Amino acid sequence: MAPKEKAVLWVSSARDDLVDFPIPVKRTIGFAVHLAQIGLKHEQAKPLQGFGGASVLEVVEDHRGDTYRAVYTVRFEDAVIVLHAFQKKSKRGIATPAHEIDLIRKRLKLAEELYAQWKTGKRKPS
Template sequence: MGGKHIDAKPLRGLSPGVMEVVSDHHGDTFRAVYTVRLANAVYVLHAFQKKSKRGIATPQAEVELIKMRLRRAIEIDKQEER
């Protein structure tokens, strides 16, 4: 519908248009990361349970996976334009 999820916020350290939604449920934290910067679709890049008890930062391994999937989403989106 073109709107932004009420709890979505930009994921720091990544390009503009990469958003994160954080949800707490029964003491656990879940995150979903998606991008709206591409023309043809909204791409969900990763969804995971935050397990680290050291701070709120997204673990580096998760960030690297998100970056890899963002690159792949960009490739797919360019193919859709053809």
């Protein structure tokens, strides 16, 4: 019996930002989100440090010298919520820039509201 597939919800501009990524990057991130929907974890999905555990994950994909990242949460029972998708601009270090972490924190709070709206039927999944 196949596991029940979770819905995918998108916070703010995450979906629009992902659409602009190169096709191979979109495929990797899309597959990672799909695996999360069925309760699995992509080999490139790693817990994002500073978010207390493994419920906020980051997928990093390099393409032609550029680095792309997508962050999603699996903390909700029946939805995967994509919080942020961005191209890393800094060429120094591999750490996620502080301003991106701050944005992810804000969007995680928005995700809680979005999820509550979705659960009460006030919002449709994307």
